[in-house]
Amino acid sequence: MSADYHMDDESPRRAYDARLMRRLLGYVRPYRRWLVAATLLLIVVSVISNIAPLLIMWSVDHYINNPDRTGLRAADDAAVSDALAGQVAADMAGLLRIVALLAGFMILEAALRYVQMIIVALVGQRTLMTMRLDIFDHLQRLSLRFLDRNPVGRLMTRVTNDVEKIQETVVSGMVQVVNDLLTIVVVLGFMIAINWRLAVIVVAPVPIVFATSLIFRKYAQRSFLEVRRKIAHLNACLQENISGMRVVQMFRREDANYAEYRRRNADHRNEWLRQIRNFAIYFPVVEFLGMLATALILAYCGWVILATGREVSGTASVGTIFAFVFLAEKFFSPIRALADRYNLLLEAMASSERVFRLLDTPPDIEDKPNPKPCEALRGDVEFREVWFAYEPGQWVLKNISMRIAPGERIAIVGHTGAGKTTLINLLNRFYDVQQGAILLDGVDIRDYPQVALRRKIGMVLQDVFLFSGTIEENIRLGDDAMPMDHVRACARHVNAAAFIEKLPGGYGYHVGERGCNLSTGQRQLLAFARTLAHDPSILVLDEATSSIDTETEALIQDAIAKLMAGRTSIVIAHRLSTVQHADLIIVMHHGEVRESGTHQELLAKGGIYRTLYELQYRDAAGQDAATPE
Amino acid sequence: MTGRAERADAAEHSRDSGKALHGRPFLSLLRYNLPYWPRYLGGAMLAMMFVGVGLVVPLVIRGIVRAFETGTMTRQLLALYFLGLLLIAAAEGVARYFQRTLMIGASRHFEFDLRNDYFRHVQRLSQRFFHCNQTGDIMARAVNDLNYARDFIGPGIMGTVDMIRLPATLGMMIYLSGRLTLVALVPLPFISIAVYFFVRYMNRQSKVVQDLFSALTARVQENLAGARVVKAYGIADREMRAFRKACEAYMRENIKLVAVMSFAWPLIGMVIGAAVLTVVWYGGGMVIHGDLTLADLTAFLICMVMLAFPMAQFGWVITLYQRGAVGMNRIAEILCAVPDIRDEPDALQEAAITRGEIQFDHAHFAYNGVAVLHDLCFTIRAGETVAIVGPTGSGKSTVIALIAREYDVSGGRVLIDGFDIRSIPLRTLRRAMGYVPQDPFVFSDSVRENIRLGKPDASDAAIRAACETAQFSADLEEMPAGLDTLLGERGVNLSGGQKQRLTLARAILCDPVILMLDDALSSVDTHTEERILEGLREVMATRTSIIVSHRVSTVRHADRILVLDDGRIVEQGTHDELLALDGLYAHMHRRQLLERALESEA
Numbered sequence A: 001m002s003a004d005y006h007m008d009d010e011s012p013r014r015a016y017d018a019r020l021m022r023r024l025l026g027y028v029r030p031y032r033r034w035l036v037a038a039t040l041l042l043i044v045v046s047v048i049s050n051i052a053p054l055l056i057m058w059s060v061d062h063y064i065n066n067p068d069r070t071g072l073r074a075a076d077d078a079a080v081s082d083a084l085a086g087q088v089a090a091d092m093a094g095l096l097r098i099v100a101l102l103a104g105f106m107i108l109e110a111a112l113r114y115v116q117m118i119i120v121a122l123v124g125q126r127t128l129m130t131m132r133l134d135i136f137d138h139l140q141r142l143s144l145r146f147l148d149r150n151p152v153g154r155l156m157t158r159v160t161n162d163v164e165k166i167q168e169t170v171v172s173g174m175v176q177v178v179n180d181l182l183t184i185v186v187v188l189g190f191m192i193a194i195n196w197r198l199a200v201i202v203v204a205p206v207p208i209v210f211a212t213s214l215i216f217r218k219y220a221q222r223s224f225l226e227v228r229r230k231i232a233h234l235n236a237c238l239q240e241n242i243s244g245m246r247v248v249q250m251f252r253r254e255d256a257n258y259a260e261y262r263r264r265n266a267d268h269r270n271e272w273l274r275q276i277r278n279f280a281i282y283f284p285v286v287e288f289l290g291m292l293a294t295a296l297i298l299a300y301c302g303w304v305i306l307a308t309g310r311e312v313s314g315t316a317s318v319g320t321i322f323a324f325v326f327l328a329e330k331f332f333s334p335i336r337a338l339a340d341r342y343n344l345l346l347e348a349m350a351s352s353e354r355v356f357r358l359l360d361t362p363p364d365i366e367d368k369p370n371p372k373p374c375e376a377l378r379g380d381v382e383f384r385e386v387w388f389a390y391e392p393g394q395w396v397l398k399n400i401s402m403r404i405a406p407g408e409r410i411a412i413v414g415h416t417g418a419g420k421t422t423l424i425n426l427l428n429r430f431y432d433v434q435q436g437a438i439l440l441d442g443v444d445i446r447d448y449p450q451v452a453l454r455r456k457i458g459m460v461l462q463d464v465f466l467f468s469g470t471i472e473e474n475i476r477l478g479d480d481a482m483p484m485d486h487v488r489a490c491a492r493h494v495n496a497a498a499f500i501e502k503l504p505g506g507y508g509y510h511v512g513e514r515g516c517n518l519s520t521g522q523r524q525l526l527a528f529a530r531t532l533a534h535d536p537s538i539l540v541l542d543e544a545t546s547s548i549d550t551e552t553e554a555l556i557q558d559a560i561a562k563l564m565a566g567r568t569s570i571v572i573a574h575r576l577s578t579v580q581h582a583d584l585i586i587v588m589h590h591g592e593v594r595e596s597g598t599h600q601e602l603l604a605k606g607g608i609y610r611t612l613y614e615l616q617y618r619d620a621a622g623q624d625a626a627t628p629e
Numbered sequence B: 001m002t003g004r005a006e007r008a009d010a011a012e013h014s015r016d017s018g019k020a021l022h023g024r025p026f027l028s029l030l031r032y033n034l035p036y037w038p039r040y041l042g043g044a045m046l047a048m049m050f051v052g053v054g055l056v057v058p059l060v061i062r063g064i065v066r067a068f069e070t071g072t073m074t075r076q077l078l079a080l081y082f083l084g085l086l087l088i089a090a091a092e093g094v095a096r097y098f099q100r101t102l103m104i105g106a107s108r109h110f111e112f113d114l115r116n117d118y119f120r121h122v123q124r125l126s127q128r129f130f131h132c133n134q135t136g137d138i139m140a141r142a143v144n145d146l147n148y149a150r151d152f153i154g155p156g157i158m159g160t161v162d163m164i165r166l167p168a169t170l171g172m173m174i175y176l177s178g179r180l181t182l183v184a185l186v187p188l189p190f191i192s193i194a195v196y197f198f199v200r201y202m203n204r205q206s207k208v209v210q211d212l213f214s215a216l217t218a219r220v221q222e223n224l225a226g227a228r229v230v231k232a233y234g235i236a237d238r239e240m241r242a243f244r245k246a247c248e249a250y251m252r253e254n255i256k257l258v259a260v261m262s263f264a265w266p267l268i269g270m271v272i273g274a275a276v277l278t279v280v281w282y283g284g285g286m287v288i289h290g291d292l293t294l295a296d297l298t299a300f301l302i303c304m305v306m307l308a309f310p311m312a313q314f315g316w317v318i319t320l321y322q323r324g325a326v327g328m329n330r331i332a333e334i335l336c337a338v339p340d341i342r343d344e345p346d347a348l349q350e351a352a353i354t355r356g357e358i359q360f361d362h363a364h365f366a367y368n369g370v371a372v373l374h375d376l377c378f379t380i381r382a383g384e385t386v387a388i389v390g391p392t393g394s395g396k397s398t399v400i401a402l403i404a405r406e407y408d409v410s411g412g413r414v415l416i417d418g419f420d421i422r423s424i425p426l427r428t429l430r431r432a433m434g435y436v437p438q439d440p441f442v443f444s445d446s447v448r449e450n451i452r453l454g455k456p457d458a459s460d461a462a463i464r465a466a467c468e469t470a471q472f473s474a475d476l477e478e479m480p481a482g483l484d485t486l487l488g489e490r491g492v493n494l495s496g497g498q499k500q501r502l503t504l505a506r507a508i509l510c511d512p513v514i515l516m517l518d519d520a521l522s523s524v525d526t527h528t529e530e531r532i533l534e535g536l537r538e539v540m541a542t543r544t545s546i547i548v549s550h551r552v553s554t555v556r557h558a559d560r561i562l563v564l565d566d567g568r569i570v571e572q573g574t575h576d577e578l579l580a581l582d583g584l585y586a587h588m589h590r591r592q593l594l595e596r597a598l599e600s601e602a
């Protein structure tokens, strides 16, 4: 299964791209006030959380390791001992003050952090919902030409998983990055304020972190794009197998299809294993650089102390060393976090690239800027020299011209594959013609808004598709305003009421996916009923009764004749009995209109129609002969 | 009982027999992890190693501070400490590299295995299952829930292993000062209580969220699959509304989950902070009173800082575990669904289908409690061609589905060549069948692969011969790449009749003992139908064949015609016998005849 009918999923190019980021930011823009608030909160949180080590340092130097006390302890007499006790008490009180202060800060920090996280979560969820809705909306707009060539499983992956991937990263990531950067700046500020030389030392390994990240990115981003592509393929394979499981089982394809799935699965896994190696190198390197900073500080301080002698310990007091070891940790943990987020960002970028590429696919069937209103249609249909091909160069319809007067009943017959379905697919703009035009009431259908046009044309498609939901929902198709009586009446017209009422729950019977728990004929009846329920100006039936018994069919025919009186209808059928009463019969052959006329005219002409007819007639005659009566 | 409730019932029924794993996700996770125990062991050992090595860091720092305090520091010693620190960091890095590749790698292998097994299992499930479970839902489990499970297995377990830091660091703290350690542990009970409640809530809420995500996926899936209908009725806006609703529900519940989860972080952070403060205060006091050296306090505080990270990680691991557990549960729901059609343990491995005699022995059948076939008794002799006719919904397809054992009878028996169908291994049974279902299904693959689906080693000549019989050759010739022409999902680039004839060719190519055509010529014009029937006559002469159709012209040459009405056989016999009977069939015949007569008069 190496070759694929489907659109090439494009091999990966760049993952991260300022353009992508800008677009992602565009989704966040409506919430920028909230995000600014969240960021401000974070700044406060950052400052508070970094005051802690300072205060601890202060308390070490002034209370815990109070040099006065050390001096007192050295001396050894009662007065001094009293003084020592006093000093101890004073130091303890000082320490307690600081601890109380710290506790206050801590509570404040927790509260602010919570508020900030909630804001971020809300914004993140909303943003991603917007994105998900955008994709879904865009998918609704894309033409069948696109949908035909993109497996459902792959497209699904974008709406669900790719968005989920972005959700996990982008919004929370953005604020976190701001937080991390802020923390870095704040800590750096503190460090410089305390001792700029030490600060320089701590910062020294940072360029190496950068360099490492750049190298890492080169390998990682490619992998991420590949991973996203492979998971989409894997999902498409799964989706197809689930929907065709019946055939898979019937033809004992389990092993072969499993092998195929397994192969794709292994592809996906191997790509990840590659990626894991990339990470496994990257993270420890960043980690190591953090430790390097700590070691450098200790060494430097030690070196200074040794060089200048212990007396001049003001340069780097023990408290300072202490604070710096803390600060170095504080400084590197956001850097580590940034590294972590960077990889998530790369992954999210791979996803957003796929999402945006989908959003950038222009729908090739679009409404004109100022579409003509399409309210009351008379139903005058004209095909004017229509040429159409699914694949460039392979004409499926060749120079089709025909005219259907308002209220006329026309039939299209022809061998299978002649292009009948294609013809009506063009009528409601599933596809656009390549040459010529289709006119409705004298106006090119491309001048009408698509939705309005399609609502006017009631079509019973050859491949029946029902949604999972109740029978009623399937007839209404979301039109809540439709009275229940109308639903019932339509079901009665097509003779579906009889079977529906027998089902447990009647109109509330739950139809499975694609109508799997109904018989094929029942599905067709339901599709028929739903088309009638929407009261179309033009009725198009593509083999709408092919799986229905003749008895029911005859009843439906009568009902339709009454219901559609005065309205244009187009019927495609193989059973000539279905079409013979049409005002006009069009015989299609290899994408061309071969013959057209009424039943009698065509019989008189002696062409394809007559051959088809005679086949049935002879059959009937043969039966006549065989009838013992 | 409403349809919905019934559906839920059926779903329940098909799942509950395998409750063993369900509800105990940890066990099922374990089962999939077992093969990778060396990796986990290696990872754990490495973790222990770098935790051990990492513990040296506070000691080194203590050494440095102490050396200064006592004035014994020299340059050599300082250099030694410096190099020591770097060495420790390097060792830790190397250990981490291997730990990561081992453990995260294991999670990818786990994912691979589980995904394969999931697919394999879904393949074994019967139609009944697929009717109760939406494709989108089955997929969401394989994609989304599996990811959650994997995230626990990989980063989650790694994080857990990393938590050996906790006891190790604790040991170090005790070594430094037992009293201080005790003080530092005061907030522990609070953490435990908080964690307990969070976990409980998250478990419930994650399930809600993940179920909603499934619903979302199913919506998208169905919308895309039904794109033609959505467009034809211009209902994209309604679909959009429904989707928005699903998205909003998902978002709402997700925000609830996040709100509580977000609360967990600052809380845990606060508790840790409280511990640090207690230590500063109490430990500081001890130093002031001269009960503790400054160096010890420093080392102790560094230990606590080292603790802060695994503690925060603990919260993270719990989240991962929760989601993973819910995901695993949801996967287990499917993995535990027992296929209701499967080889029974007492299946006769030697059973062979050679003649193709089919017998319905008082067979009853009901879909979810709704009786569809009532007490069917008939025999189709080996080599006979039998047609089944009857009104829409009378049960024709169901009869065929029973012969193919897509369902099991609810009463009575179906026998093939004298064997109860349930005692014949499924593979044997299905190899004997050539089945054209009523709605043709085509895979997105080449025409060749699609036709030789049941016989992967068929030669092109054989394929072409089958196409000839199915009258598919002319279409094939018009296709740009002939047999290599690639087809889209569900054969979107074929016409209705082409799809039917392709599936017909597929069945013919299998050269089955029993050929079953379920209304397989409904989308084919009369001209083509006539020629197909002519070709089929030869094919059917040598095997048992069953033809379902609504057209008298298709069935009248059958050896025998069964007329089904409302799940009962109301008439049977040859065309002529049935006409003589003047029942349902004769009526149907007259109706078609009448039309013809009208036509000829015109």
Ligand SMILES: Nc1ncnc2c1ncn2[C@@H]1O[C@H](COP(=O)(O)OP(=O)(O)OP(=O)(O)O)[C@@H](O)[C@H]1O
Pocket: A148, A390, A391, A396, A414, A415, A416, A417, A418, A419, A420, A421, A422, A423, A462, B492, B493, B494, B495, B496, B497, B498, B523
């Ligand atoms: N989406 C598509 N992409 C490419 N080719 C297509 C597509 N749909 C149909 N075709 C091809 O166009 C031709 C005409 O198909 P069409 O469905 O119009 O036939 P039809 O007259 O409706 O036949 P039937 O009676 O079997 O339904 C066929 O050869 C078919 O293979």
Ligand SMILES: Nc1ncnc2c1ncn2[C@@H]1O[C@H](COP(=O)(O)OP(=O)(O)OP(=O)(O)O)[C@@H](O)[C@H]1O
Pocket: A499, A516, A517, A518, A519, A520, A521, A522, A547, B131, B367, B368, B370, B372, B390, B391, B392, B393, B394, B395, B396, B397, B398, B399, B438, B519
């Ligand atoms: N999966 C299912 N679950 C529940 N009920 C079902 C299911 N499949 C079919 N039915 C019901 O069983 C009855 C018989 O269905 P069946 O498909 O056998 O009819 P049929 O004779 O093949 O009809 P048609 O001519 O329309 O193909 C119908 O009333 C149908 O609604």
Ligand SMILES: [Mg+2]
Pocket: A420, A421, A422, A462, A542, B495, B496, B497
């Ligand atoms: Mg067609």
Ligand SMILES: [Mg+2]
Pocket: A519, A520, A521, B396, B397, B398, B438, B518, B519
């Ligand atoms: Mg049927």
